Amino acid sequence: MTVTLNPDSMREVTRIGDLYAFYEPLLTERQRQIVELYHFEDMSLAEIGSVLSISRQAVHDQLRRVGEQLEVYEAALHLQEIAAKQGTAWARLIDCWQAVRADLPEADRTRMQRAIEQMAATLSSLTGGEADA
Structure with missing residues (x-):
C-alpha cells in the first residue's frame, strides 16, 4: 500500500497527530523525536534539521515516511x-x-x-x- 502524504497540509498534520496518539509506541525513537518536534513543539523543518544535524529535506522525508507508516498501522489495526x-x-x-x-x-x-x-x-x-x- 503506497500512501502519498504531504506533511505540510493542515488536515494531514492533524491526522498524523491523531494517529500518533495511537501508534507512537510502534515508531522508533528518532521518528518520535521528529514528529514531536514538528507537531507538538511547532518547529520548522529547518529548525528540526538544525537540532538533529540533518537536512531540512531529510526531516521532510522522515515526516512523510512516518505519516505513511502511521496510515498503514491504522489500515491494519483501525484503532482510531x-x-x-x-x-x-x-x-x-x-x-x-x-x-x-x-x-x-x-x-x-x-x-x-x-x-x-x-x-x-x-x-x-x-x-x-x-x-x-
Whole structure:
C-alpha cells in the first residue's frame, strides 16, 4: 500500500497527530523525536534539521515516511476508527442518560452514575482521551 502524504497540509498534520496518539509506541525513537518536534513543539523543518544535524529535506522525508507508516498501522489495526465509533456511541449513551436520569429513583440514579463514571475511566484509558460522564 503506497500512501502519498504531504506533511505540510493542515488536515494531514492533524491526522498524523491523531494517529500518533495511537501508534507512537510502534515508531522508533528518532521518528518520535521528529514528529514531536514538528507537531507538538511547532518547529520548522529547518529548525528540526538544525537540532538533529540533518537536512531540512531529510526531516521532510522522515515526516512523510512516518505519516505513511502511521496510515498503514491504522489500515491494519483501525484503532482510531474504533475509538471514534466508541466516542459516538458514548455521546449517545450520555444523551440518553441525561434524558432519563431525573425519572429514576435516587438509588438507581446513583448506581447508574457510578457505572457511567467507571465506564468513562475505562474508555479514557483505552483511547487516551477524556470521556465525560
